[in-house]
Amino acid sequence: MIAIENLTKKFPHRTQSGTQGEKTAVDGISFRVGRGEVFGLLGPNGAGKTTTIRMLTLQLAPTAGRIAYEGQDVREKAQAIKKLIGVVPQHVNFDQDLTVRENLELHARLHHMGAKERKERIDELLAYVELEDVANDGVRRLSGGMKRRLLLARALIHRPKILFMDEPTVALDPQVRRKIWDLIRQLSREQVTVFLTTHYIEEAEALCQRVAILDKGKLTALDTPENLKERLGKFTVEWDEEQGRAYKFFAQKKDAATFAAEQEAVGGILIRPTNLEDVFIEITGRKEGL
Amino acid sequence: MLYDVWTVFWRDWVVLKRRLTKFILARMVAPMLYLVAFGWGLGRSIQVSGGSYLDFLVPGILALNSMNISFNSITPVHAERIYHKSLEEYLIAPIVPDAFVLGKVLAAVLRGLISSAIIVLLAFLFGANLQLSPSLLLVLVLNCIIFAEIGFLAAMKISTYEEMSQVNTYILLPMSFLCGTFFSTQALPDLLRYFIELLPLTHTSFLLRSLAGGNGADMVSLAVLGVYAIGGFYLGSRAFRNLVR
Numbered sequence: 001m002i003a004i005e006n007l008t009k010k011f012p013h014r015t016q017s018g019t020q021g022e023k024t025a026v027d028g029i030s031f032r033v034g035r036g037e038v039f040g041l042l043g044p045n046g047a048g049k050t051t052t053i054r055m056l057t058l059q060l061a062p063t064a065g066r067i068a069y070e071g072q073d074v075r076e077k078a079q080a081i082k083k084l085i086g087v088v089p090q091h092v093n094f095d096q097d098l099t100v101r102e103n104l105e106l107h108a109r110l111h112h113m114g115a116k117e118r119k120e121r122i123d124e125l126l127a128y129v130e131l132e133d134v135a136n137d138g139v140r141r142l143s144g145g146m147k148r149r150l151l152l153a154r155a156l157i158h159r160p161k162i163l164f165m166d167e168p169t170v171a172l173d174p175q176v177r178r179k180i181w182d183l184i185r186q187l188s189r190e191q192v193t194v195f196l197t198t199h200y201i202e203e204a205e206a207l208c209q210r211v212a213i214l215d216k217g218k219l220t221a222l223d224t225p226e227n228l229k230e231r232l233g234k235f236t237v238e239w240d241e242e243q244g245r246a247y248k249f250f251a252q253k254k255d256a257a258t259f260a261a262e263q264e265a266v267g268g269i270l271i272r273p274t275n276l277e278d279v280f281i282e283i284t285g286r287k288e289g290l
Numbered sequence: 291m292l293y294d295v296w297t298v299f300w301r302d303w304v305v306l307k308r309r310l311t312k313f314i315l316a317r318m319v320a321p322m323l324y325l326v327a328f329g330w331g332l333g334r335s336i337q338v339s340g341g342s343y344l345d346f347l348v349p350g351i352l353a354l355n356s357m358n359i360s361f362n363s364i365t366p367v368h369a370e371r372i373y374h375k376s377l378e379e380y381l382i383a384p385i386v387p388d389a390f391v392l393g394k395v396l397a398a399v400l401r402g403l404i405s406s407a408i409i410v411l412l413a414f415l416f417g418a419n420l421q422l423s424p425s426l427l428l429v430l431v432l433n434c435i436i437f438a439e440i441g442f443l444a445a446m447k448i449s450t451y452e453e454m455s456q457v458n459t460y461i462l463l464p465m466s467f468l469c470g471t472f473f474s475t476q477a478l479p480d481l482l483r484y485f486i487e488l489l490p491l492t493h494t495s496f497l498l499r500s501l502a503g504g505n506g507a508d509m510v511s512l513a514v515l516g517v518y519a520i521g522g523f524y525l526g527s528r529a530f531r532n533l534v535r
Contacts, residue, residue: 095374110379
């Protein structure tokens with residue numbers, strides 16, 4: 001569905017010595033995403049996730065590398081590819097002068113939908129995200145959760161084959177978050193490819209068939225959550241030391257138990273299954289983002 | 291392509307329609323002040339060749355007003371790009387980039403023409419004589435196109451609100467006064483005059499005054515406006531495409 005080869009983005013940047021230089025935001029990444037797959041792109045703040053999404057959604061031209069959708073290069077078939085993709089951005093980017101319904105209508109018109117189809121689809125989606133009551137209100141009046149639901153509805157109007165979601169559930173109630181998760185699973189069953197970035201590792205673990213970890217612009221891991229955990233060791237022992245919390249990973253439960261028995265661990269010791277967050281922190285480093 | 295132009299125009303029309311009364315009332319204030327201050331007030335004691343100062347003044351006001359309105363109709367695009375980021379909707383949509391530029395420019399032309407119509411009505415009420423013609427309308431449309439394109443270019447290139455308003459202060463305001471609007475460019479020192487006569491608004495003023503007085507249109511001036519309009523579209527379109535760089 002999506003094939004990315006050696007994708008690179010460099011931005012102009014003023015170096016510490018004050019000279020003009022370049023900063024590499026995304027550094028030669030390559031991977032493929034299959035049809036109907038839920039694919040997660042994880043990484044610490046500033047790792048290049050949003051830059052990657054902006055390049056994949058044709059909002060930013062790569063410095064080098066190639067992006068192809070079903071074999072079609074984005075530089076040659078930009079209009080055709082834009083029809084295939086839907087985008088839920090990280091920030092709220094509605095037209096502030098239009099109402100909820102008008103914002104959706106603008107999107108539908110930009111995707112060349114006829115008047116009848118437009119109305120039916122908009123009504124259907126407003127009902128789906130439970131925003132019928134505010135359809136004629138200005139978008140400024142919506143609450144944070146309503147805005148995120150509307151972003152999602154807007155991205156789905158033209159029935160995209162690939163949905164990009166940049167931090168789709170940031171700052172949402174657990175209820176709304178669960179609803180969005182259900183929707184993502186539903187889309188995946190309908191063979192829609194979902195490409196998402198997230199800060200919440202448990203979200204990626206719950207949803208994604210495969211995850212990629214991006215660190216300082218480079219791809220440092222790409223696999224199923226199960227394989228990544230297995231590689232690190234399926235069992236985690238954690239306990240308190242003077243320097244802070246300590247972790248050790250084991251492939252076998254027995255080894256973990258033996259190790260735990262040997263530790264003094266005054267404050268108690270815990271043996272638990274390894275989760276994706278352990279993998280994430282091992283790969284991106286404990287001190288990142290501090 | 292045409293459908294996409296219509297979509298972009300439709301969006302601006304929805305917004306304008308909602309505020310039409312406010313828009314019309316607000317558009318009456320500045321021309322009314324010009325007509326009172328310079329037409330009635332100062333104008334009584336001024337004689338210009340072949341008629342009253344009011345008749346001389348009205349085409350100038352039409353020129354500077356259509357410039358300001360069309361430019362300022364485009365400035366919200368700057369906020370859409372920098373603050374609301376709502377321009378992203380158009381960047382990810384399967385539309386021809388030029389359709390966006392054209393739609394925005396046409397919407398600005400509409401606003402410029404509405405405000406020009408208000409001035410013509412007010413001018414008649416103040417007792418001015420001017421002849422309306424299709425050529426006069428064409429010149430007004432060209433003038434609106436040029437300054438909408440300049441506004442579009444500024445909206446694409448400039449990164450802060452403050453600099454955006456400086457375009458008004460350093461470019462539009464001096465042009466409003468100097469480009470043959472309130473007085474003939476003949477009154478200016480030669481060097482300044484040559485420079486002023488390179489600017490589009492000067493040619494708009496010439497043309498509007500000539501046409502409103504029942505004389506023909508100067509082809510050179512029309513050609514100058516044509517060149518500005520085409521050049522402005524080229525630059526605006528290129529700037530819009532370069533947003534994804």
